[in-house]
Amino acid sequence: DTAVSQTPKYLVTQMGNDKSIKCEQNLGHDTMYWYKQDSKKFLKIMFSYNNKELIINETVPNRFSPKSPDKAHLNLHINSLELGDSAVYFCASGLGTSYEQYFGPGTRLTVT
Amino acid sequence: AQSVTQPDIHITVSEGASLELRCNYSYGATPYLFWYVQSPGQGLQLLLKYFSGDTLVQGIKGFEAEFKRSQSSFNLRKPSVHWSDAAEYFCAVGAGSGGGADGLTFGKGTHLIIQP
Numbered sequence: 001d002t003a004v005s006q007t008p009k010y011l012v013t014q015m016g017n018d019k020s021i022k023c024e025q026n027l028g029h030d031t032m033y034w035y036k037q038d039s040k041k042f043l044k045i046m047f048s049y050n051n052k053e054l055i056i057n058e059t060v061p062n063r064f065s066p067k068s069p070d071k072a073h074l075n076l077h078i079n080s081l082e083l084g085d086s087a088v089y090f091c092a093s094g095l096g097t098s099y100e101q102y103f104g105p106g107t108r109l110t111v112t
Numbered sequence: 113a114q115s116v117t118q119p120d121i122h123i124t125v126s127e128g129a130s131l132e133l134r135c136n137y138s139y140g141a142t143p144y145l146f147w148y149v150q151s152p153g154q155g156l157q158l159l160l161k162y163f164s165g166d167t168l169v170q171g172i173k174g175f176e177a178e179f180k181r182s183q184s185s186f187n188l189r190k191p192s193v194h195w196s197d198a199a200e201y202f203c204a205v206g207a208g209s210g211g212g213a214d215g216l217t218f219g220k221g222t223h224l225i226i227q228p
Contacts, residue, residue: 033215035215041150043216043218045216048213050213092156098163098206100144100212101158101215105154105155
């Protein structure tokens with residue numbers, strides 16, 4: 001009965017590869033987010049989706065593309081991975097009106 | 113744009129002692145305010161939130177926070193810490209014209225170490 005789940009938990013891949021991270025929420029929320037946590041643990045919003053519509057895209061390279069097949073899922077696809085993409089990626093969901101958000105367990109991406 | 117400052121990168125507290133973690137924000141109006149905790153290798157767990165009303169808010173795990181508009185602060189407190197409280201603590205702000213869809217702005221975190 002996990003509220004926000006992500007797969008995989010760990011992802012190790014080589015530079016230049018394409019990878020995807022999946023996120024699902026069963027909270028009935030209408031807004032989902034992707035955040036990036038860097039090696040210094042700083043968290044920054046990447047994308048926000050509200051009812052399957054992209055709301056915000058904060059200076060993220062276009063190699064990153066979020067896709068939301070329905071309002072319970074928000075996947076993150078990354079093309080041509082670079083060393084600097086190594087980070088922990090968190091999915092979150094919320095009601096969208098109050099900023100209150102619930103986070104998934106994170107996906108640790110390591111690019112070698 | 114809003115910003116969040118957590119002035120203490122590391123804090124060491126003895127088990128059983130009281131705790132206060134500082135958070136200051138910069139925003140023209142009163143934002144939505146949150147504290148999250150991240151245990152090693154885990155996701156973020158919401159400890160408490162402030163939207164409006166009573167400026168002293170209670171959260172989970174015995175934590176509380178006080179909103180002080182005059183100081184633009186939202187400090188987190190706990191009267192007696194336990195070894196299991198050792199974690200990274202993040203203050204976050206929700207603000208802006210886009211509503212909740214804008215996402216949260218986080219501080220850089222405070223790493224809490226508990227001494228036996």
